[in-house]
Amino acid sequence: MEQLKPLLLDESVPVHPEHDPRHPLVIFGDHRFCAGECLTVHRMAGPHMHSQVELNFVLSGQMTYWFDGRELTVNEGRLCLFWGMIPHQVIDRREETTFICLYIPMSVFLGLANLERFRDAVFRGAMIEALELRPYDRDIFMRWRDELLSGDKGLAEIVRNELTARVLRIERDGWRDLREEGSAIASFNASESERFDHIERMLRYVAEHALEDISAEDVGRSVNLHPNYAMSIFKRAVGHTINQAIVRHRLDTAQSLLISTDLSITDVSFESGFGSVSRFYEAFSSRFMEKPTAFRRRMRSKGLPPA
Incomplete structure (x- = not known):
């Protein structure tokens, strides 16, 4: 199925989720800061995934995400942040809702020092909402968007520094998980940049190959590590094991397929990388506390038809 293939991009070309009509969508290759061109919020045809951390600043109106099996609403004047590898879909919004969408490379996010609980919450699927906003946030987010879209490398580097500082302030000023969950893990020293690179590459390898028959050993070998x-180091940074990350990506893909296609449960299980239907049922029921058929029926009852 063409829509199931990851979208592999040249590293020099920034690409944004709204630029490609295929769903579910996974974006690889763009590791720079970038901004979404569209200010108007639209309902999405299906859930998608991408590799960066995403920030949404709602300028006006209100938008509702389907996010990892939950419906989460972000209101006007609010700022939220989440990992794009968690399947997400705008399922509703008020008319004329507008927002600014910025993307942060995973390597930068991993390199932020002293963000243990914050970083762990993001990797575990939190949608972070900043508790404290400033009067100038609206104008500065708009400026960051314009400067990133300008293509000026010098301005992009300035935005990189300023936006990184803004993320640090979110952690310092206070935040909440819209799902009301959280945990904590150990941190890396700021000087351990080589490990950040290894972890980001392992995360990308999992995202690109999780639907294949891979193991934790394969992931380690992909970055030339024992x-x-x-x-x-993966568990220390991300908060769960490589094998758990592989299964999670397969389950995230399965969720997207259950919502956005009419594939049979058997086909969903194999398209998601599970070697057997029984293993798929066991893993899905263990994580989501319901069977795949019940999940699909429940989501369809909420008005989420196939894409």
């Missing part, structure tokens, strides 16, 4: 060492 499997035990790779598993150790």
Whole structure:
């Protein structure tokens, strides 16, 4: 199925989720700060995924996401942040709702020091909402968007520094998980940039190959690390094991397929990378506390038809 293939992009070309009509969508290759061109919020045809951390600043109106099996609403004047690899879809919005959408490379996010609980919450699927906003946030987010879209590399580097500082302030000033969950993990020293690169590359490898028959050892070898060492630094940074990350990506893909296609449960299980239907049922029911058929029926009852 063509829509199931990851969209592999040249690293020099920034691409945004709204630029490609295929769903579910996974974006790889763009590791720079970038901005969405569209200010108007539209309902999305289906859930998609991408590799960066995404920030949404709602300028006007109200938007509702389907996010990892939940419906989460972000109101006017609010700022939220989440990992794009969590399947997400705008399922509703008030007419003429507008927002600014910015993307942060995973390597930058991993490199932020002293953000243990914050970073862990993001990797575990939190939608972070900033508790404190400033009167100038609206204008500065608009300026960041315009400067990123200008293509000026010098301005992009300035935005990189300013937006990184803004994320640090979210953690310092206070935030909440719209799902009301959280946990904590150990941190890396700011000087451990090589490990950040390894972790980002492992995350990308999982995202690109999780639907294949891969193991934690394969992920470690993909970055030329001993499997035990790779598993150790991965768990320390992300908060769960490589094997858990592989299963999670398969389940996230399965969720998207259950909503956005009419594939049979058997086909969904194999398209999602599970070697058997029984293993798929077991993993899905364990994480989501309901069977795939019940999940699809419940989501369709909320008015989410196939894309």
